[in-house]
Amino acid sequence: MLTMKNKNYFRKAVADMAGYTPGEQPSGDIIKINTNENPYPPSPAVTAAINGFQTASLRRYPSARADGLRDLIAEMHGVKRENVIAGNGSDDLLTMITRAFVSPELPMACLDPTYTLYRDLAAMQEAKIITVELEPETFALPENLLEQAKGANLLMIPRPNAPTGNTFPLDTVEQICRGFDGMVLIDEAYADFAADNCMRLAATLQNVIVMRTLSKSYSLAGMRAGYAVAAAPVIAGLMKLKDSYNLDAVAQAAAAAALCDRDYFNGRINKIKETRSRLTGELEDMGFIVVPSSTNFVFTRPPKPFTAKAIFEFLRDRLIFVRFFDRERTRDYLRISVGTDDEMAKMLAAIREFMKK
Numbered sequence: 001m002l003t004m005k006n007k008n009y010f011r012k013a014v015a016d017m018a019g020y021t022p023g024e025q026p027s028g029d030i031i032k033i034n035t036n037e038n039p040y041p042p043s044p045a046v047t048a049a050i051n052g053f054q055t056a057s058l059r060r061y062p063s064a065r066a067d068g069l070r071d072l073i074a075e076m077h078g079v080k081r082e083n084v085i086a087g088n089g090s091d092d093l094l095t096m097i098t099r100a101f102v103s104p105e106l107p108m109a110c111l112d113p114t115y116t117l118y119r120d121l122a123a124m125q126e127a128k129i130i131t132v133e134l135e136p137e138t139f140a141l142p143e144n145l146l147e148q149a150k151g152a153n154l155l156m157i158p159r160p161n162a163p164t165g166n167t168f169p170l171d172t173v174e175q176i177c178r179g180f181d182g183m184v185l186i187d188e189a190y191a192d193f194a195a196d197n198c199m200r201l202a203a204t205l206q207n208v209i210v211m212r213t214l215s216k217s218y219s220l221a222g223m224r225a226g227y228a229v230a231a232a233p234v235i236a237g238l239m240k241l242k243d244s245y246n247l248d249a250v251a252q253a254a255a256a257a258a259l260c261d262r263d264y265f266n267g268r269i270n271k272i273k274e275t276r277s278r279l280t281g282e283l284e285d286m287g288f289i290v291v292p293s294s295t296n297f298v299f300t301r302p303p304k305p306f307t308a309k310a311i312f313e314f315l316r317d318r319l320i321f322v323r324f325f326d327r328e329r330t331r332d333y334l335r336i337s338v339g340t341d342d343e344m345a346k347m348l349a350a351i352r353e354f355m356k357k
């Protein structure tokens, strides 16, 4: 029998932590629009890469630094291999980045609301968190962000932000990066659905890391692949902190195939943006406030007297899973991933039914 001698041997920080709660992953005949997955399958080139994968090669370790993949990514972004690190999903990169720059002496600055994993990672490092509140309603960056974030060694800026879906002006983000005395992580998990991105800043500023994932825009959430671009010394530092073989061989092959099929990628991105704008219009017609989205989801507030929680529960009973964050700044809103046109029609019909009750 496992005995702990009535004593808790965990570090206090770990014992006190609630731990990150990922979005629900139900399966079956459901509409799953709760974790911003892509409603479309990955490129046929990914299927071909996996089907053609030489399983005999699995007896060997994969490329420890995923060099083939890094070269491809470097070429895509006009940088060099030493400017790129690959991750087992971008969460893996977030772990390395917080280990590298955050400690009890070195605080992390986070927006609120934002991707909640950042806080959990800071807690693991026993680091202080400086919270920078986004503006009410618009979820814009506050003008005095630099003042508020002062003293932090790592500033997390998801652009576009999650769960709010809005983006921040590029020149404002550049000024912040130039003015901030610490590292800035620009988390571009959703940038492929936006009009612009910050990749140029990673190539020109020494304190900027730009991170991407293949989970959303490349339909590879189940594969786990992401990457970060930064100055060579920053990448070299992060390499010291990664798991030895953090990206398995199949994931390296699949990720490369997905990145190379630009036509498929562009087609799906355009389709999702089209569905997003129709969804936004329909929700607005029903009286919902929709935060302008640069992502593959919308963050939306139902009209009074309807509450986000009641709609969330009503949809859930009908096996339509959207996301509801029961926290002060977010509990008036639902986050709905952009699915297929059919999924959106069913979800909207269910909301109409709820509002008629």
Ligand SMILES: Cc1ncc(COP(=O)(O)O)c(C=O)c1O
Pocket (backbone or CB within 6 Å): 035, 036, 088, 089, 090, 091, 092, 115, 158, 161, 162, 187, 189, 212, 213, 214, 215, 221, 225, 226
């Ligand atoms: C802002 C943001 N960053 C990073 C991630 C992590 O993505 P992954 O680990 O699948 O690459 C997510 C996932 O939802 C996200 O919303």
